[in-house]
Amino acid sequence: MIGAADPETLARELLGRELHELDDEEQAVICRVAAGTYSQLDADEAAQIASTFGDRLADRVARVGGSWGFILFFACVLLAWVLINAGYVYGVPVFDRFPYIFLNLMLSMLAAMQAPVIMMSQNRQSKKDRITARHDYEVNLRTQLEIVRLSRKLDKMVHLAIREAKKAEDSIEEVAQEVRKTTD
Known part of the structure; x- marks a missing residue:
């Protein structure tokens, strides 16, 4: 899951809204996600504890x-x-x-x-x-x-792979031009 981060940043980057714009439940979830914590009880256990x-x-x-x-x-x-x-x-x-x-x-x-x-x-x-x-x-x-x-x-990995592929293609093209020059 998402590691420790700032709740404001998570809300802005992942939900496209400011933290204060979220309802209380969403804020609580974002804060738990930011802290890297989660509820260890399932719903039945939580209901049983409250009974x-x-x-x-x-x-x-x-x-x-x-x-x-x-x-x-x-x-x-x-x-x-x-x-x-x-x-x-x-x-x-x-x-x-x-x-x-x-x-x-x-x-x-x-x-x-x-x-x-x-x-x-x-x-x-x-x-x-x-x-x-x-x-x-x-x-x-x-x-x-x-x-x-x-x-x-x-997306970042794909863009990086595309850049690396372009660099490799450019390098291959340079080598191909060098080979053509030497054979001429």
Whole structure:
């Protein structure tokens, strides 16, 4: 990558703008590029470091609550509830007759608890997506800067090679003229 350099010079030479004209994120990337440093964490690690216990718990609850296993388990629980309270399971007392008011209360309480937890998980995921986007942006900007630097270096090398080829051609022409003079 680009070695240590002045951020002002890098911004001017590679992006064609002054450092103060760049947004904060671009300035930070240019400064890291100029210093020769980079972020050693990937986006997932950075998001994990920024997460709290509640965030991780919300993710787990949302992961379980949004799985087929949970849906199938919950469907079995609902079916068992209805069968027990409809009197189809002998030896088990009916505790919530039709219209299953207690079941409605339990489902409402579950929904009241699950909805905010799922929203917390979605908020965390969007924060993680923003971290990933910033990380991707930095990688893309660094790549773009490196491509520009390599392109300029290649242009200089090509121009140098052309000059050297012209010098060699001129030398060959001089030698050819000398040979012609000596043979005449």
